[in-house]
Amino acid sequence: MSARPGPRNLITDVPGLAVGQAQDERVRTGVTVILPDQAAVCACDVRGGGPGTRETDALTADTLVDAVDAVVLSGGSSWGLAAGDGAAAWLGARGRGFAFANRPGVPPSPMVPAAILYDLSNGGDKAWGEDPPYRALAMQAINAAGPDFALGTAGAGYGAMAGMLKGGTGSASIVTDDGITVGAIVAVNSFGSVVAGDGRTFWATPYEIDGEFGGLGPAGLTAAPDDWGQSRLTMALARANTTIACVATDAALTPAQARRIAIMAQDGLARSIRPVHAPTDGDVVFVLSTARRPLLDPSPLTLARIGGLAADTLARAVARGVYEATPWPGSDAVCWRR
Template sequence: MAGPGKRNLITDVAGVKIGQAEDAAVRTGVTVILPDDRAVCAVDVRGGGPGTRETDALAPHTLVDAVDAVVLSGGSSWGLAAGDAVAAALGAKRRGYVVFDDPSIPVSPVVPAAILYDLNNGGSKAWGEDPPYRTLARSALDQVGEDFVLGRAGAGYGARAGAVTGGLGSASYVTADGITVGAIVAVNSFGSVLVPGTEAYWASPFELNGEFGGQAIPAGAAPGEDWGAAKINPGAGQNTTIACIATDAALTPAQAQRIAVMAQGGLARAIRPSHTPFDGDTVFVMSTGRVLLPEPAALSVSRLGSLAADTLARAIARGVYEARKAG
């Protein structure tokens, strides 16, 4: 039967592992999405204040057709160093894009990354010339596996979702014909994930098996311009929801790009408002290519794009729910 995978995590997609590390004193963290083999990847950047690494290389017309890892990090621009650390570690193992197959010439690991702003969350940021993100990334890479913590964890450790605690969320869905879609997301949004005046999540119409509390949106809820528990005084660059979708369906870079565009709809389903000038909303899509894409391909891409949006909406609510439950 169709529904969530065994773990209800992105790692239900065969060939994908997750590593995470946090610094409680700094109140920040890093999440690494590591495919077993190089994977087709695309990205869609929809927010007005993004911070990214190597996203231009993922355009369908470029030379790069696969990535070695994707990194999500706290730390604003400081967090981009996490991608450098992962690339260095993978390159040392000769995992990366090979121009010349010569042992004396380094390979070039392709490690796109996106960051969120958690610099004003009360943690100790007096790191001088030694910010923690390279160390956190190496630690996360050393801990990759199929099970991982949700809520206050990884890149979502120091996040805020509107006026409430943000966090790291994940969810999955397996179709009746055997294709798996998974999402992982660090929620640090300007907008609110909660319906004003309630404990119901905007994503509740997409909830499966009570995964984030089972609170239905009250009948007649039509708040107009009431954003509920959004950030009252946002600052440019201080809010972002960054995510990665994974699927075992074999995709071309162009097909992955279309699914990334469609997956951004998950943010609009789960966060109100989303894609604002204050957010850096970024969604990656990774394909491990283990299942043939059913024909007609365009219809299958449409199916997977819709499922990716639904799964991402669930992951957003689940991440905040788990963070708030932990206190």
């Protein structure tokens, strides 16, 4: 079997998905909204020791609602959870959400799981008083949703750092020869390093396709025990972390199957960040199924294949987010491209 990136090499190569982003340069933060064109099966897996999430309990396979209307990734630590409110307000105003029955005067309840990363100490102006920007940023992002979006210093990854390098928003996709599409989007704000040692070789290098994040090859891809290279171990910001992501596929999945894919997709973070899932990280991976392609063979082997593709694609997305990152205006943040 063979597979290639989709035409955009973005998560929006998965049919039925749009992505919108907004950021605030002064505050140094941002929001990313993943918007399916109709309610989509969703699951999540939480591995970090310090997560911040919204509505993830509702995603377990034994709960009432088995589909969501959007997924939100945001900066801002706990403040950023308000981005889910902005997305929900936009969806509710358009009649989207869960309801037992259509009744006059009773609005549906939009299902919007969300996860946040910590970008409060990056030097931006966080003196927002009683008016934090996240609800408004989510409204801007969802209004801008479409098939194309910026990578690097944009959206939820705008204020991010990846170890000692500027972090950012990354995305990638893969399409198999039999037509299954898998995509990933990630905001990389990791404690761990995305490159080996003191060099520039991404840990995700073995999964790179067509030089999508520099094409340096595997030279320097070595790791000594207890040597974490360009991680935040040497920085005062060692507790200011978290990598949050969403993986999507057009294969029709049940909530339980999506959950298994989310667990496997977390390995994409392990393949691209060292160390990862630490006590001060809040790493979360969502999985969406737009169900545009029936899963003709729902065998364990098929699920393992989709999960493996999800992990590889997420690893590539992590590297692309850091590769495309640029400094904040007026800052001296160190970027991979120097």
